[in-house]
Amino acid sequence: MELKGKIRNFIEENMTIYDDEAVFADDDNIFELGFVDSMFALKLVTFIEREFAIQVANDDLVLDNFSTVDNITNFINSKVA
Amino acid sequence: MNISLTVEQEQIIQDVRAFVEEEVRPFATHFEEQQALPKDLIQKMAARGYLGATFPKKYGGLELDPITYGLFTEEIGKGDSNTRGLITVHVSLAGECILKWGTREQVEYWIPQMVQGKKIGAFALTEPDVGTDAKSVQTTYVKDGSNYIINGRKKWISFGDIADFFVLIASNEGKVTAFIVERERKGLNTSPIPGLLAGKASHIAEIELNNVVVPEANILGRLGAGFTYVVNTALDHGRYSIAWSGVSLAQAALEAMVSYSRQRSQFGKKLRTYQFIQGMIADAVTKTHAARSLCLRAGELRKNGDPEAIIETSLAKYYASKIAMDITIDAVQVHGGNGCYNKYPVERYFREAKILEIIEGTSQVQQEIIAGYGIKKYYTRRES
Numbered sequence: 001m002e003l004k005g006k007i008r009n010f011i012e013e014n015m016t017i018y019d020d021e022a023v024f025a026d027d028d029n030i031f032e033l034g035f036v037d038s039m040f041a042l043k044l045v046t047f048i049e050r051e052f053a054i055q056v057a058n059d060d061l062v063l064d065n066f067s068t069v070d071n072i073t074n075f076i077n078s079k080v081a
Numbered sequence: 082m083n084i085s086l087t088v089e090q091e092q093i094i095q096d097v098r099a100f101v102e103e104e105v106r107p108f109a110t111h112f113e114e115q116q117a118l119p120k121d122l123i124q125k126m127a128a129r130g131y132l133g134a135t136f137p138k139k140y141g142g143l144e145l146d147p148i149t150y151g152l153f154t155e156e157i158g159k160g161d162s163n164t165r166g167l168i169t170v171h172v173s174l175a176g177e178c179i180l181k182w183g184t185r186e187q188v189e190y191w192i193p194q195m196v197q198g199k200k201i202g203a204f205a206l207t208e209p210d211v212g213t214d215a216k217s218v219q220t221t222y223v224k225d226g227s228n229y230i231i232n233g234r235k236k237w238i239s240f241g242d243i244a245d246f247f248v249l250i251a252s253n254e255g256k257v258t259a260f261i262v263e264r265e266r267k268g269l270n271t272s273p274i275p276g277l278l279a280g281k282a283s284h285i286a287e288i289e290l291n292n293v294v295v296p297e298a299n300i301l302g303r304l305g306a307g308f309t310y311v312v313n314t315a316l317d318h319g320r321y322s323i324a325w326s327g328v329s330l331a332q333a334a335l336e337a338m339v340s341y342s343r344q345r346s347q348f349g350k351k352l353r354t355y356q357f358i359q360g361m362i363a364d365a366v367t368k369t370h371a372a373r374s375l376c377l378r379a380g381e382l383r384k385n386g387d388p389e390a391i392i393e394t395s396l397a398k399y400y401a402s403k404i405a406m407d408i409t410i411d412a413v414q415v416h417g418g419n420g421c422y423n424k425y426p427v428e429r430y431f432r433e434a435k436i437l438e439i440i441e442g443t444s445q446v447q448q449e450i451i452a453g454y455g456i457k458k459y460y461t462r463r464e465s
Binding site for chain 1: 182183184216302303305306308309310313314317385386387388390391392450453456457460462
């Protein structure tokens, strides 16, 4: 599966809203939409570290890095490059 | 679940068991009476590497994997909750946060000193008016040149009265940030909180911060990332430790209950022969085994870096703290009047168990988290 698809799947599986019709675009801020909570953020970090064998560290803690599918994709690409 | 420990891991568990039997368990009531853990006990723990139980070996730690750390926590918790509390706070809350989100300089400065017991860490989140709603902390920080000025009050901070530094959470217009704040900073004062139900030797304190100046280099993580990343990391590690603490109290109470029921006679028969007593023992055995299984599953997932570890840790913490309360209540009941007397350890277990249902996220918060997970995970889209 392509990178964006993996990220989107992970977000959809872990969204903290329960509306079957909830949709979000790749550039939507999933935190501002209220689709995920703060515990998700830590889970996302764990997912990224395990799935892509990278370490998310102090310098990476820019909130925008994890706010949209596009930003997460860009972040992972920058780390594995 | 098959727990296969290496020879080295098995040795560590045997060593900590012997240490607890020699240095901790016989003195647990004394620690409470003194309302303090002896300094020499803390130094003995440091000398054995216990204050760096999970920290990397390159910093002097034991580098225990999550499962071995859980078993290690269980051994200490069976002896004394206050001593176990030091490990929870120093290693799981303060230490793990620094290891995960600290700069290289912060890690290399603090972690070796924490291992050696030269610096004791505490985690300062809760406030007089802010508990579960941790994102709403009222302690403030403002930027002043290259420094930050912190003002506010923290309450119920375990080991706050002896800690050398605090991972302290403050807010600026909703931007929550974690700072490493050293005790010697001007304007920082701590005072012990007396009159506690439990944790009497955990040096629980209130902290006052009046214009405490810290340099930018003391930010842990990034500005504004304090709640989402630092607090959640701390609480996740803390919950794992508390889950095993629940198992430790449950196991200790079960052993006390069984032993008493085999020694005590009423109406000419041992207590263990009565069916109502057997019912309590059966429930205690089953619940203790179930809680340990949840902890081991969470530990295995943590070991593998699995994202599901976070929710499984919540499940383990919720269940283990709940059954620790159930079993310690029953252990007191089996002991009758003796169970209400501090010459019998079940009296202490009973009080300590209540704390586990409150700290690192109350049972009610865990229920909300677990319910949310269940509502998502176990939804099937069948028409009927």
